[in-house]
Amino acid sequence: MSARVEGVEVDTRHWIGGRRVDSADRFESISPIDETPIAALARAGAAEVDQAVTAAGQAFKTWSRTSREERARLLHRIADIVEAKVESLAVVETRDNGSLLRSHRRGVMPRVAMNFRFFADWLLQLDHADFEVRHHRNHVSWDPSGVAAIITPWNAPLMLGTWRIAPALAAGCTVVYKPPEWAPLTASLLADITAEAGLPEGVFNVVQGIGREAGAALARHPKIRRLSFTGSVATAKQIATSAAENLVPLSFELGGKSPYLVFADADLDLAVNTAVGQYDNAGQVCLAGTRILVEESIRARFLEAFMAKARAIRQGDPRDETTDIGPQISRPHFERVDGYVRRAIASGLKPALGGGPNKDLGGLYYRPTLFVDPPAGSEILREEVFGPVLCLQSFRDEPEGIAMANDTEYGLAAIVMTGDEKRAERVTSQVSAGLVWNNCFFVRDLRQAFGGNGKSGIGREGGTWSFDFYCDVKNSVYAP
Ligand code: NAD
Numbered sequence: 261m262s263a264r265v266e267g268v269e270v271d272t273r274h275w276i277g278g279r280r281v282d283s284a285d286r287f288e289s290i291s292p293i294d295e296t297p298i299a300a301l302a303r304a305g306a307a308e309v310d311q312a313v314t315a316a317g318q319a320f321k322t323w324s325r326t327s328r329e330e331r332a333r334l335l336h337r338i339a340d341i342v343e344a345k346v347e348s349l350a351v352v353e354t355r356d357n358g359s360l361l362r363s364h365r366r367g368v369m370p371r372v373a374m375n376f377r378f379f380a381d382w383l384l385q386l387d388h389a390d391f392e393v394r395h396h397r398n399h400v401s402w403d404p405s406g407v408a409a410i411i412t413p414w415n416a417p418l419m420l421g422t423w424r425i426a427p428a429l430a431a432g433c434t435v436v437y438k439p440p441e442w443a444p445l446t447a448s449l450l451a452d453i454t455a456e457a458g459l460p461e462g463v464f465n466v467v468q469g470i471g472r473e474a475g476a477a478l479a480r481h482p483k484i485r486r487l488s489f490t491g492s493v494a495t496a497k498q499i500a501t502s503a504a505e506n507l508v509p510l511s512f513e514l515g516g517k518s519p520y521l522v523f524a525d526a527d528l529d530l531a532v533n534t535a536v537g538q539y540d541n542a543g544q545v546c547l548a549g550t551r552i553l554v555e556e557s558i559r560a561r562f563l564e565a566f567m568a569k570a571r572a573i574r575q576g577d578p579r580d581e582t583t584d585i586g587p588q589i590s591r592p593h594f595e596r597v598d599g600y601v602r603r604a605i606a607s608g609l610k611p612a613l614g615g616g617p618n619k620d621l622g623g624l625y626y627r628p629t630l631f632v633d634p635p636a637g638s639e640i641l642r643e644e645v646f647g648p649v650l651c652l653q654s655f656r657d658e659p660e661g662i663a664m665a666n667d668t669e670y671g672l673a674a675i676v677m678t679g680d681e682k683r684a685e686r687v688t689s690q691v692s693a694g695l696v697w698n699n700c701f702f703v704r705d706l707r708q709a710f711g712g713n714g715k716s717g718i719g720r721e722g723g724t725w726s727f728d729f730y731c732d733v734k735n736s737v738y739a740p
Contacts, residue, residue, distance in 0.1 A: 263299035265445060266351040272301040274308055274468055275451035277315030278461020283308055287470060289444055292358030292587040292624050293577060301444055304469035309436070309477040312465040316407040316434040317483055319462030324404040324432045326460075328383050335380035335430055337457040342373040345453065349418065349446055354578050357414050357443035358586045358624070359541055361579045368419050375422040378706040379430040379726065386727055397738040402731035404432025405509075406485030409478045411471075411499070413491045414440035414589055415544040415646075421447060424488045424511075427726035429464065433486065436465045438475050442590050444468050471495065482506050486730055489513070493715050511729050512718040513546070513711060515644040516672030519665035520549030521687065523658070524558045526677035527699070532565040534675070534701050535650075539573060539628045542585045543597075543648035547695070547702070549675040551641065552652040553664050559654045563612075563632070566652075570613055573628050575621060587624035588647060594624045597647030604631055604640040614648070636667070644670070658683065662690045671713025675701055694720070 261282060262271045273280040285303035290296065302308075323331075342349065349372070350364035359368070389400040408428040412420040417440055428435050439447035447466050454464045467474050475495075479487060480502035487503050489496060490513040503510045520538065522531045538548045554562045578586030588594040594617075601615055614627030628648045634641045641651050655661035665674060674693040678684050684698040694712040697703065704710075711720035721729060 261300070261302065263445075265298050266355050268348045268352050268449075270299060270352060270445050271448050271452070272299050272445075272468070274302050274304060274312065275448065275464070275466040276308070276312045277318075277465065278455065281308065281311065283469075287441055287468075289356055289442070290590065291355050292589050293355065293579070295591070295623055298355060299445060301468045304467040304474040304477075306477040308469075309467050309474055309481060312436045312467050313407055313409075313478070313481050313483045315462040316436050316465050319460060320404070320406055320434045323434050323460060323463045326432070331430060331432065332380035332384050334457055334459055335376045335426060338453055338459070339373040339376040339380075341453045341456055342369065342376065345449070346370065346373075349449055351579075352449060353418060353443070353446045356445045357417055357589060358578050359416070360583060360586060362581055368416060372418050372422050374706070375419070375426040379426040382707075382723060383430040383727070386724065393737070395740040397740075399736045399738070401734050401736070402431065402727045403734050405730060405732045406433060407483060408433040408435050408486040408488060408730055409438070409481065409484040410435055411438045411475050411478065411487075411489045411491065412440060414443035415541060415546070417443040418446040418450065420490050422450070424490070424721070425450075425464065427721065428486070428488070428730045429459075431727050431730035433730050434463050434465075436467060436478060436484070438467055438469065438471075438478050441468075441470050442593075476502070479503065480505060484508055487511070488721070488729070509729070510718065511711075511721055513721070514672075514715060514717045515646070515670060516546050516548070516712065516716050517551060517642070517644050517668050517670045518547060518549045518673040518675065518693065519668070519691070520552045520675045521661050521665055521677065522552065522554045522558070522562060523661070523676075523678040523680070523683065524555040525679040525683070527679060528558065528561065528565065530699065531677040532562060532569055534677070535566055536569040536573070537701060538650055539570070539585055539648045542588055542626065543628075544589060544646055546646075547673045549673070549701070550645070550650050551665075551668070552650055553661055554652065554654050555661065556654045556656055563652065567613060567630075570628055570630065575618055575625055575627070585628070585648065588626050589624070591624065593646070594626060597626055597645055597649065600640060600643070600645045600647070601629055601649060604634065604638070607638065609634055609638075609640070612652075642668070658687065662687060666690075666692050669715045672716035673697065673712075
């Protein structure tokens, strides 16, 4: 069973134990570009999930003992093939999730290859530390833990998936991956790529399906040894309950409501351009600085420049090179975003920009929206909308700006715009967030720790943190 998407053949069955497996049930992938169904996929239940975990458990016996050099070689081979297939991966991903084709081509798919290369190389230079305690030699090693379950969302499907899959495989774990049902197709292309690279059967498995069915069955499976989840807080709470049953270590990368602080001494052009960039991917970015906080003395100038830039955003078909932002992922998500905006308007707020669907384009296109001065504690300021909706408020001085930045249950990222280096360090040290960007945004190095505080997650991944998570870290002591 397969579908032809933008000229690319995509197998729509699961990938279990090195072969394609079907299910009796189906679900459809609907393209956000024009709301047409583009593929019918196998819909897993508990039986297929069990089959995948069993295959992964079997493969773990040899993969966990495969040399680091061989594991690294295979991951580099996967990266080579991803690089050779950037174009087909990019066109399928854009059709499936509605993100910009040009960013898939130039940024996202090369980063997918980088995920594999980076963790292959990091594995080879992981420090197996030795130290002496009263003449006894102590040795620390990172031992593979077992089958890793990986569940990720649709806003950057292949990038987010491989950011977990690559370190898990490098660490010597075998993987069962449950891709997002709203953008499931590139996961299937990745399965083909791992086969072409020569990854032994059962080391990487894909079960397609719905979150509350296949996802829930995977999260509660007693034979998984790690659970890495990226998604919403509501789902994380359900998954945490299952993981608690089996005492499975988990890594959670969840939502955000990040502050974007602009001080009067900031480079105004940079601050405005970067702020407008928070609408990228039609606002479907967990890290986005959705609460813009501007120092009062420059508020009028900032707002005027922001509105001019934001009005110039070109919304349209994400396959068009000149488009800046595309559609929302799905009809239910579109309605959810619109619900937040409508409730904000009903509460008396007037949008300074946008405030509803893009009627010229129709479908799932939602206008970039800005609310100015929502009251403290209001829903639109508190909750993650995950659409093109920003709020703007102002602060009198640095302590008030920091207090407003920290007035959230989330803590994923923060952006600080200032021309004063000392202030940048001072504010950074007081803001509660896993990632703070000063005078920049989205600059990522895979050696860095990545994760959030509060409701934004549990744990960190990236560099050695990823190996700490996917491995059972062992200390051995040798007598003299
Ligand atoms: P979601 O929680 O609904 O779905 C995410 C994944 O979980 C999907 O694969 C889905 O099938 C699966 N799932 C759903 N219910 C499940 C269940 N009961 N048991 C097991 N699996 C289940 O999230 P979403 O709305 O699709 O994604 C958007 C959210 O993801 C936002 O909150 C966003 O901020 C967050 N996100 C976080 C990061 C990060 O790195 N921190 C990155 C991207 C997105």
